[in-house]
Amino acid sequence: MPKQVIFHIDVNSAYLSWEAAYRLQHGAKIDLRNVPSAVGGDSATRHGIILAKSIPAKKFKIKTGETLFSARQKCPTMIIVPPNYELYMKCSNALLKLLKEYSPKIQRFSVDECFMDMTKMDKFWGPPLKVAYEIKERIKKELGFTVSIGISTCKLLAKMASELKKPDGVTTLFLEEIEEKMWPLPVEDLFMVGPATTKKLHSYGIHTIGALAQTDPRFLQNRLKSHGLLIWNYANGRENSPVRENVAFEIKGIGNSTTIAFDIDNLKEAKMVLLSLVETIGGRLRKGGWAARLIAVTFKTSDFRVISHQRKFSTPVDCTNIIYQRVEELFSECWNGEHLRHLGVKVGELCTNDFTQLSLFNWNQERLRKLDKTVDRIRKKYGAKALIRSSFLHSGISPLSGGIIEDYPLMSSIL
Amino acid sequence: MKVLMHPIEIIAWFTCEGVPRPLRFKILYNNRATVIKVDKVIFKTEEKIAGNKMLIFRCQSVIDGRLRDFELKYEYSTCRWFLYKM
Numbered sequence: 001m002p003k004q005v006i007f008h009i010d011v012n013s014a015y016l017s018w019e020a021a022y023r024l025q026h027g028a029k030i031d032l033r034n035v036p037s038a039v040g041g042d043s044a045t046r047h048g049i050i051l052a053k054s055i056p057a058k059k060f061k062i063k064t065g066e067t068l069f070s071a072r073q074k075c076p077t078m079i080i081v082p083p084n085y086e087l088y089m090k091c092s093n094a095l096l097k098l099l100k101e102y103s104p105k106i107q108r109f110s111v112d113e114c115f116m117d118m119t120k121m122d123k124f125w126g127p128p129l130k131v132a133y134e135i136k137e138r139i140k141k142e143l144g145f146t147v148s149i150g151i152s153t154c155k156l157l158a159k160m161a162s163e164l165k166k167p168d169g170v171t172t173l174f175l176e177e178i179e180e181k182m183w184p185l186p187v188e189d190l191f192m193v194g195p196a197t198t199k200k201l202h203s204y205g206i207h208t209i210g211a212l213a214q215t216d217p218r219f220l221q222n223r224l225k226s227h228g229l230l231i232w233n234y235a236n237g238r239e240n241s242p243v244r245e246n247v248a249f250e251i252k253g254i255g256n257s258t259t260i261a262f263d264i265d266n267l268k269e270a271k272m273v274l275l276s277l278v279e280t281i282g283g284r285l286r287k288g289g290w291a292a293r294l295i296a297v298t299f300k301t302s303d304f305r306v307i308s309h310q311r312k313f314s315t316p317v318d319c320t321n322i323i324y325q326r327v328e329e330l331f332s333e334c335w336n337g338e339h340l341r342h343l344g345v346k347v348g349e350l351c352t353n354d355f356t357q358l359s360l361f362n363w364n365q366e367r368l369r370k371l372d373k374t375v376d377r378i379r380k381k382y383g384a385k386a387l388i389r390s391s392f393l394h395s396g397i398s399p400l401s402g403g404i405i406e407d408y409p410l411m412s413s414i415l
Numbered sequence: 416m417k418v419l420m421h422p423i424e425i426i427a428w429f430t431c432e433g434v435p436r437p438l439r440f441k442i443l444y445n446n447r448a449t450v451i452k453v454d455k456v457i458f459k460t461e462e463k464i465a466g467n468k469m470l471i472f473r474c475q476s477v478i479d480g481r482l483r484d485f486e487l488k489y490e491y492s493t494c495r496w497f498l499y500k501m
Contacts, residue, residue: 021465027420027499087465094466144464 005128006243007116008150008158009099009135011091012167014112015039015052018091019081021144036060037079040068051083055167088112094143102135107243109415115155117243132170140168155415156239157182159191178237183210191415193231200224209235241415251288255296256281256402257344263302264340267332272391274327276401277345279389282320283400285347286376289354291316292347295323297330300342308344309334315359316351319368320375323347344402416484416500423487425496437472437487442498451476457484467492471499 011017016039020032036057038050048068060075068080092111099106102125105117118128125131132149139147146168150161153174160182161173173181188198190209200223206212212220213235220228233239256277264270274297285292296310309330317323327345359365378387388399425440439452455475462469470489475482485501 018465022467025462025464025467025469027418027497029418087467090466092466094463142463143466 003119004153005118005121006152006155006158007118007128007132007135008109008152008155008162009095009114009116010148010150010159010162010166011095011112012146012148013052013054014091014145015083015088016054017145018088019084020054021091022084022087024144032079032081035079036062036075036077037081038062038071039083040071040080042082091143091145095139095147098139098142099135102131105243105245107245113159115158115243129170129172136168136170154237154239155241155243156191156234157237159415160189163189175237178213179210182237183208183213183235185209187212190231190234192227192234197224197227197231239415251290251350253294253346253348253350254281254284254288254290254292255344255346256284257298257342258401259300259342260340264343265337267335269395269397270331270335270340270343271328272395272397273343273401274331274345275324275389276392276397276399277343278320278324278327279400280402281345281347282318282323282372283376283379283384285318285323285350286353286372289352290350291318291353292323292350294348295326295330296346296348297327297334298344298346299331299335299340302339302341304341305338307334310346312349316349316353317365318353319365319372321368322365416486418500419498420488421498423496423498425487427489427496435470435489437474437489437496440487440496440498449478451478453487 013033016037017033019039024031033054034056036054036059038053038057040050041048050062050064050066050068050071053062053064057075057078060078062071062074062078071078071080088111092108096106096108096114099114099116103116103118103121107115109115118131121131122128125134128151132151136147136149139145148162148166148168149170150158150163151170151172152158152161157173157175157178161171164171164173164181185208187193187201187206187209188195190212193201201207201212204223206215212232215232217229217232220232222228224231258273258277260273264273293316294310294312296308298306298308300306311326311330313326375387384400392399421442423440423442426438427435428438429435436456437453439450441448441450443449453474453476457473457475459473460471462471468491470491472487472489473484474487475484477483483501486499488497488499489495490497
């Protein structure tokens with residue numbers, strides 16, 4: 001079998017560079033990438049965290065995920081711009097369109113990352129390194145932002161390679177180069193090694209990717225189960241998943257959550273927020289043709305404690321009203337009147353909703369399903385907020401909450 | 416030429432293929448609204464910075480008795496025109 005050639009294309013500080021490029025196109029005098037700046041939520045509605053930052057902002061030790069308040073304390077002159085997910089989709093689509101000129105096999109791994117199968121493409125475009133530079137320069141010139149490209153024989157190494165030289169770089173990381181380029185890196189830089197695993201690995205005296213690669217796999221499997229073996233293989237550059245053109249993973253659950261602009265201290269408002277979350281979940285469930293058995297409620301109190309409660313019910317449902325009844329039941333069992341800043345609802349154990357077990361106790365389920373179907377059709381035709389529950393009128397609470405724009409590609413842990 | 420990026424009112428005609436050509440536009444010049452006739456389109460380019468398609472027209476007109484170059488931008492997604500540079 002011929003050697004595979006895989007490219008991993010990663011947009012540098014994606015949200016920020018896209019915003020900067022867009023602003024420059026609209027006549028902005030300064031380039032956000034050259035000054036301390038960040039993309040962040042709205043602190044007035046308490047969605048106030050840093051989503052992406054510029055390289056000059058990094059000098060002030062500003063980290064992704066920290067609050068706007070603490071970021072402003074570190075750098076008072078910092079420019080903070082709100083996120084614009086529609087722009088990000090547009091940029092991502094433009095990037096994909098450009099890449100499609102070079103290879104038909106492209107996997108969009110997230111909104112700002114793509115894998116490209118360039119196996120045997122040297123016949124058309126010349127050596128991989130040359131074409132990678134060409135792609136990088138074209139993106140910079142035509143789309144106005146910079147990318148890092150990693151080249152290797154598998155997706156994992158290509159992804160690791162693109163991390164090596166940022167911004168605006170092209171790096172190779174073939175199997176024979178891992179000892180020199182990847183093994184000296186700290187173990188937490190390896191894909192799939194998160195904070196919890198890092199802590200465990202450090203306690204075993206494993207601090208670099210090289211040390212992980214040379215550890216006995218049986219030891220890792222014993223301690224970390226199958227995940228131990230997976231990261232050992234990754235540390236040795238062993239990974240062989242194909243570049244998937246249509247990434248459609250099996251959905252295991254659907255969840256929605258929202259941070260509220262004010263602390264909730266009464267049951268009525270808490271229930272309304274839960275209902276607004278269930279409205280969107282119900283719609284998403286029925287759109288996918290699912291019904292769910294497992295229902296979970298999560299909330300975060302004003303002192304940042306997280307409490308969740310779930311239960312498996314005897315019959316799967318897809319009706320907004322019945323899901324809400326169950327959510328209400330779960331919530332009243334676990335809430336003791338604490339002040340709430342964040343609420344979430346999740347459903348799981350999905351099955352198709354064409355033939356569902358009827359329950360003796362939900363005697364009006366069929367009628368409710370007809371009602372939901374009509375509501376969904378009206379919302380599809382006239383917009384999500386064309387039909388809302390009157391209890392939300394003048395309440396200041398959004399009748400539908402949670403979720404992001406449709407088809408927004410999020411990153412997955414599956415390569 | 417200086418970057419201005421002022422939104423403008425404009426009269427343009429579109430070909431059957433949907434390509435516009437600017438004819439005249441209105442701007443505030445020396446504190447009064449002035450209509451400028453586009454005498455000549457020197458060249459036209461397309462840009463897609465940040466995935467946002469725009470047409471750029473380098474034009475020439477006589478303004479206040481002087482021959483001046485300027486650039487107009489047309490944004491596909493919003494159908495808006497801008498005086499980009501002058």
